Amino acid sequence: MLTVAQENALPLDEALKRSIGTTRDRDLAALYEWIGQNYDTAAYAKVQTDYRGQIDPKFVAVCERVGKLLPVARWLGWHNAKSLRTLDLGSGAGHMGLIANYYGHSAEGLDCYALYDGLRAFWRQPAIHHRIEAGQPLPVGRYHSITSILTNYGRDWSIGAWDEFIGRILADHLEPGGEFVISFPGDPNKPARLHLRKRASRIEGRHMFFRRENAR
Template structure:
């Protein structure tokens, strides 16, 4: 089904206008890609398994990521700088680039398929493994929009799933070193077995920062990252971040 996945509802009827616009824009973005080079890239990596193969459906990924760009208003906004964390094959960044924005990605440095796709799309990227309680690499610039889609760097499907402490450190690093004043952070979570997208405690933590939360997505502005913590939540954060 177009508006559902195997788990929770992915899109609703109210998303139809955005979906139709995303489909149109994605088709135009697709037409701007060197199709012969794309076929060369997927041909080189055809035997690598699902981690690469899942990205071969170019039109599907462009439509999906164009939807994310539209949800953030990037199809209608003026020039913006965009940082995508865990950028993978680069489809979201390419959509943003097609819309006229300045883009950069961070992802694993040692995955050849990602490197080839990033080169195909003409994107800039920093190779880095995102880990708990570890600052991101110095890029020496700031961004208006910072995103992370279908997040796996948070210990997805492991016993080391990030909690409040890890996320507080991570968001603090983004705020201090990467996010422009007035900028936004948009996170898209994968579902965890028996938990859902996040624990109740983590959702409360995000809510304390006046985040907009819907369908596994968490969107917050820099102005609210630190200003809205209640005394009770502040104590939880302090306990979680004690090392």
């Protein structure tokens, strides 16, 4: 896999070709090929220029990002499902939605930072502008999958606030049988994060999965 610096030094079409040539993951190679066929790779040079110096370079290194996020989609079973409704909380540059689109699912994002609007628009990732706050409802409906990767909201939330949030996601925003996956940057041993690991339905590395059981 290309490093972020290597990828950002190349035009997107060349980065995709090199990434296809270096991965042994057939599905990832197919995803790279699909991106090249469905997006204007020449136009992406302007996107990279517009965002240079404004955001972390990793967020414009699409090959690197989707390579890291694709396992999350697989853990959620996106590759074996049809016509799912997905939501990405803190959608940022829109790469999780991009992967959902690749699998033929309906993707929405939710993010409070307008800075990423241009990137989300390029990847055709519709997003609702909203700041996630403890105890406050989300302006969204129900989904089969909800993702929140490298979550930055809730840094100072109490264990009780996280319990309420997870409970609300499961009850109000997940379809029966659906899953919510969340992961955090930084220290995994903070009390609230350790509590969530104990509550999770399953764990994959830093990723914690919470499942809404099917109705009986």
